Amino acid sequence: MFKFFRLVRFPNLVIVAVTQYLLQYSVVIPSFNKAGLAPTLPSWQFSLFVLTTMLIAAGGYIINDITDYPSDLLNKPHKVIVNKAMSKATAWRFYFSLLFSGLAIAFYLAIFVGNPGLAILFPLAWGLLWLYSLRLKQRPLAGNLTVAFFCAVVAGIVLYAERNGISNLWNTQPDAARNLAILSGGYLWFAFSTNFIREVIKDLEDMAGDAATKCRTIPIAWGERPARFIIGISIVLLIASLLFFSNWLFENGKWPAGFACIGGIILPSAYLLYLIIHAQTKAHYSRLSSLTKAVMAAGLFLLILIWIS
Secondary structure (H helix, E strand, C coil): HHHHHCCHHHHHHHHHHHHHHHHHHHHHHHHHHHCCCCCCCHHHHHHHHHHHHHHHHHHHHHHHHHHCHHHHHHCCCCCCEEECCEEHHHHHHHHHHHHHHHHHHHHHHHHHHHHHHHHHHHHHHHHHHHHHHHHHHCCHHHHHHHHHHHHHHHHHHHHHHHHHHHHHHHHHHHHHHHHHHHHHHHHHHHHHHHHHHHHHHHHHHHCCCCCCCCCCCCCHHHCHHHHHHHHHHHHHHHHHHHHHHHHHHCCCHHHHHHHHHHHHHHHHHHHHHHHHHHHCHHHHHHHHHHHHHHHHHHHHHHHHHHHHH
16 A cells, blocks of 8 residues: 555645645635625535545556656666565556546546536646646657646636626626635746746756666757746746735735745745755755745645634
């Protein structure tokens, strides 16, 4: 069982669940309460909704490990599971079990809420992750954007499921709807940006193995300096948007969250920019990757602080 949890990156799945619960219960539902609106998904159906997202993400990790075996053997041999700690056949069985379980829950939810879009959206996510593992990850920029997009979708799909209530909120409480749009839209942009930055950093970290397996990531196809430039520009854009967001927090009286945004996210992001300018070795890029994960975690903490304040 421990091998399975390692294979599906269980801590990452917990982050997926925490992200969706925080958006639903610290952003969406408080906004609905101001207008006397009920969420589309009651609590236990929302839990199934989160579970479906976790199953999709878990399947994505499995198919990625299966297709990534040659390069992972060179980049991080101590972390390889498929063909070492677990056979490829077993990994495939886990993958299809997760696939069919996720699809079954998605179809149930689509029927329950009368929203056929959910029955289409989740299979599309499976297909996108499959395409990423087999094709897109080997192409410069396309793979990075796909992962960043999917990470933003993890949050965005909560808004999609509650879109009818959000539409009613705009009609009845436009100020509350506007605040909801700023909070949720800001987090979606944050999730997209930080995951894109980390994906390009990981490409720099894994250059040796990717080059040996002819995987055309950004640093392999375009060079190390252009990859670092792309990261730098992305960090600058992230910091600029965070400055606007922190100002909005202060204007709305959320002073603790505003200071946390500056101290916990903006300043570490500025330090990340400094480090990427001077990074040269795999160890440097590993450090950058860890710092980026810390910034991403700070973003979740900020949601909690906004809720409390």
